[in-house]
Amino acid sequence: MSFTTIEWTDDAVIMIxxxxxxxxxVYVKCRTYQEVAEAIxxxxxxxxxxxxxxxxxxxxxxxxxxxxxxxEEFYREYERICDHLAGTRPTAVNLFWAVDRMKRFxxxxxxxxxxxxxxxxxxxxxxxxxxxxxxxxxIGKNGSPLIPNGARILTHCNAGGLATAGYGTALxxxxxxxxxxxxxxxxxxxxxxxxQGARLTAxxxxxxxxxxxxxxxxxAGYFMKKGMIDLVIVxxxxxxxxxxxxxxxxTYSVAVLxxxxxxxxxxxxxxxxxxxxxxxxxxxxIEERNKRExxxxxxxxxxxxxxxxxxxxxxxxxxxYIKAIITEKGVVEAPFDEGLKGIAGKG
Amino acid sequence: MSFTTIEWTDDAVIMIxxxxxxxxxVYVKCRTYQEVAEAIxxxxxxxxxxxxxxxxxxxxxxxxxxxxxxxEEFYREYERICDHLAGTRPTAVNLFWAVDRMKRFxxxxxxxxxxxxxxxxxxxxxxxxxxxxxxxxxIGKNGSPLIPNGARILTHCNAGGLATAGYGTALxxxxxxxxxxxxxxxxxxxxxxxxQGARLTAxxxxxxxxxxxxxxxxxAGYFMKKGMIDLVIVxxxxxxxxxxxxxxxxTYSVAVLxxxxxxxxxxxxxxxxxxxxxxxxxxxxIEERNKRExxxxxxxxxxxxxxxxxxxxxxxxxxxYIKAIITEKGVVEAPFDEGLKGIAGKG
Numbered sequence: 162m163s164f165t166t167i168e169w170t171d172d173a174v175i176m177i178x179x180x181x182x183x184x185x186x187v188y189v190k191c192r193t194y195q196e197v198a199e200a201i202x203x204x205x206x207x208x209x210x211x212x213x214x215x216x217x218x219x220x221x222x223x224x225x226x227x228x229x230x231x232x233e234e235f236y237r238e239y240e241r242i243c244d245h246l247a248g249t250r251p252t253a254v255n256l257f258w259a260v261d262r263m264k265r266f267x268x269x270x271x272x273x274x275x276x277x278x279x280x281x282x283x284x285x286x287x288x289x290x291x292x293x294x295x296x297x298x299x300i301g302k303n304g305s306p307l308i309p310n311g312a313r314i315l316t317h318c319n320a321g322g323l324a325t326a327g328y329g330t331a332l333x334x335x336x337x338x339x340x341x342x343x344x345x346x347x348x349x350x351x352x353x354x355x356x357q358g359a360r361l362t363a364x365x366x367x368x369x370x371x372x373x374x375x376x377x378x379x380x381a382g383y384f385m386k387k388g389m390i391d392l393v394i395v396x397x398x399x400x401x402x403x404x405x406x407x408x409x410x411x412t413y414s415v416a417v418l419x420x421x422x423x424x425x426x427x428x429x430x431x432x433x434x435x436x437x438x439x440x441x442x443x444x445x446x447i448e449e450r451n452k453r454e455x456x457x458x459x460x461x462x463x464x465x466x467x468x469x470x471x472x473x474x475x476x477x478x479x480x481x482y483i484k485a486i487i488t489e490k491g492v493v494e495a496p497f498d499e500g501l502k503g504i505a506g507k508g
Numbered sequence: 509m510s511f512t513t514i515e516w517t518d519d520a521v522i523m524i525x526x527x528x529x530x531x532x533x534v535y536v537k538c539r540t541y542q543e544v545a546e547a548i549x550x551x552x553x554x555x556x557x558x559x560x561x562x563x564x565x566x567x568x569x570x571x572x573x574x575x576x577x578x579x580e581e582f583y584r585e586y587e588r589i590c591d592h593l594a595g596t597r598p599t600a601v602n603l604f605w606a607v608d609r610m611k612r613f614x615x616x617x618x619x620x621x622x623x624x625x626x627x628x629x630x631x632x633x634x635x636x637x638x639x640x641x642x643x644x645x646x647i648g649k650n651g652s653p654l655i656p657n658g659a660r661i662l663t664h665c666n667a668g669g670l671a672t673a674g675y676g677t678a679l680x681x682x683x684x685x686x687x688x689x690x691x692x693x694x695x696x697x698x699x700x701x702x703x704q705g706a707r708l709t710a711x712x713x714x715x716x717x718x719x720x721x722x723x724x725x726x727x728a729g730y731f732m733k734k735g736m737i738d739l740v741i742v743x744x745x746x747x748x749x750x751x752x753x754x755x756x757x758x759t760y761s762v763a764v765l766x767x768x769x770x771x772x773x774x775x776x777x778x779x780x781x782x783x784x785x786x787x788x789x790x791x792x793x794i795e796e797r798n799k800r801e802x803x804x805x806x807x808x809x810x811x812x813x814x815x816x817x818x819x820x821x822x823x824x825x826x827x828x829y830i831k832a833i834i835t836e837k838g839v840v841e842a843p844f845d846e847g848l849k850g851i852a853g854k855g
Contacts, residue, residue: 183812317726351802351811353700353724359803359811367812374816377700377802379664379725379758383823386760411726413733414765421764455698455724456706458805464698464706465530465714469721476730 174218183364194223201249208324209398213255216246221286253398258433293326296431299489301337308338312391317350318409319361320396330396330429347373354454385422397430404480404497405442416482425484442477521565530711541570548596555671556745560602563593568633600745605780640673646836648684655685659738664697665756666708667743677743677776694720701801732769744777751827751844752789763829772831789824
């Protein structure tokens with residue numbers, strides 16, 4: 162890929178500022194864990210897997226700066242940093258997965274000595290980053306056979322290289338199909354209010370010369386009815402034990418429309434997106450974001466002063482609308498409970 | 509209402525510039541029929557009934573300026589003006605209805621003498637304007653009983669005072685229910701790409717103190733699933749003989765979602781929106797608009813340079829998704845063929 166979503170340097174975490182794309186390609190340098198947390202909250206970086214990677218790197222950055230004489234002192238501060246990162250966004254479970262892994266890793270290496278431990282923690286964060294890339298490639302490999310040659314694929318939001326350490330989940334499957342020589346065409350929903358489709362998906366697919374057509378969210382049904390969409394593939398922010406999937410607001414509507422037109426609807430996500438502690442999607446917390454995202458586009462005001470706004474950032478697609486969930490360890494079809502449990506347990 | 513959508517003065521047609529709302533309330537003075545045509549094409553004025561009124565006024569303005577010795581000379585030029593107005597936008601049939609009425613009216617009054625005829629033509633345009641307001645009030649009266657007290661109503665685009673001579677079709681029903689003392693709440697889809705919901709519907713409902721909440725188009729399904737929407741009501745740009753309804757892009761998706769959640773979906777429109785010459789919605793031409801509407805919001809670019817875009821301005825909702833069509837002459841339920849034919853014939 163011709164851009165870097167997130168990168169570790171020894172004194173900072175560098176991220177492409179996803180709020181400014183596609184017209185400005187600016188890289189932001191976060192020098193403290195607080196700045197990393199703010200970058201997640203403000204959506205400089207977004208996308209469930211990328212948020213997990215950013216949190217891990219933020220924790221490593223914070224750990225570096227801890228002044229402590231004993232492991233207990235160190236861990237008290239470390240845990241505070243972890244919780245600060247975990248408090249940035251509520252819906253994507255990869256964030257909590259990464260934070261939990263970093264906590265566990267620290268406890269498992271308590272005997273290393275504090276300075277050595279800081280290095281090990283940094284290495285663990287970089288491992289999460291590297292593994293994510295590999296996971297995406299495997300999601301791509303597993304999903305590619307589901308994409309027929311000539312397929313016209315609708316995607317919503319950005320589950321691409323920008324939403325991960327690179328390559329992408331939903332766009333990873335698309336990239337893999339493209340690399341396999343299949344002629345495919347992508348329809349990208351613009352994805353209001355944050356416009357991840359218009360700003361990010363269109364941008365990264367054009368960079369990789371994968372044919373993409375931009376449409377507004379409310380056009381998806383029109384093109385399905387005209388027979389111009391063969392399948393839908395999206396990412397996920399959290400998948401419950403029964404397969405119910407939280408993803409960017411609007412995903413549920415696309416899923417309903419897909420079923421109405423007998424179009425297969427796929428979810429592509431790493432195992433770290435599974436939350437088997439939740440029986441169904443009803444339990445998944447949905448983040449409500451600032452109304453300014455709806456009333457303004459960049460600095461341009463598009464709604465009356467003082468208008469009442471609701472801005473849920475995610476919705477939940479019930480499992481009955483989902484044809485299959487594509488993970489790095491295989492493709493799971495309905496009924497999902499069994500399959501997801503099996504795949505989560507795989508070594 | 510506290511604003512004027514369109515107004516005739518003796519040397520011009522004045523319109524509120526709907527491209528600039530809600531942050532700027534600017535009135536545009538069209539001094540020639542060409543300027544009126546351009547205003548329709550550029551969506552300074554939009555909304556099927558309002559376009560019909562604007563075209564009639566544009567024709568009257570054009571007629572005033574015709575230099576002709578005989579009726580035949582006059583009519584040749586008059587017809588050219590009519591056709592120029594008719595060529596502005598393809599989907600809304602009210603435009604062609606108004607143009608046809610103005611042509612017929614001219615022919616019926618050929619004996620009046622040219623100067624007198626110009627005055628009569630102006631009066632006919634003003635009559636269309638006045639009738640539209642009255643029609644809207646009757647649509648409101650007929651539709652209001654369908655709105656239960658406490659209803660939370662989703663609407664798409666703007667079928668309000670700004671889309672008509674005043675009062676509105678879908679918003680006319682909402683206004684009538686509000687005037688009848690019902691506690692109602694409106695959810696307004698923002699309606700990309702032109703943002704008629706965010707810019708116009710939210711603005712005019714707030715002006716009239718009718719509670720309104722703005723959401724993005726892709727949130728409608730989420731709120732339906734949460735049980736927060738009791739009914740949907742939209743306007744129409746053209747209704748075929750079988751009830752299939754062309755309306756703003758995204759309407760079809762809302763209709764599919766409404767049926768999925770067992771929420772009644774109503775269309776409110778004047779008889780002039782019926783096109784009984786078309787057996788089904790498949791025959792209705794769909795306008796494809798400039799890609800810049802999708803890639804830019806006002807002057808702000810939101811998509812990559814050179815991205816491929818599709819921008820159909822309308823879609824067709826098949827009759828099976830529609831619970832009833834509310835007109836000034838009554839409410840028609842499925843099967844629509846019989847009912848629409850009957851109502852179109854009423855004196």
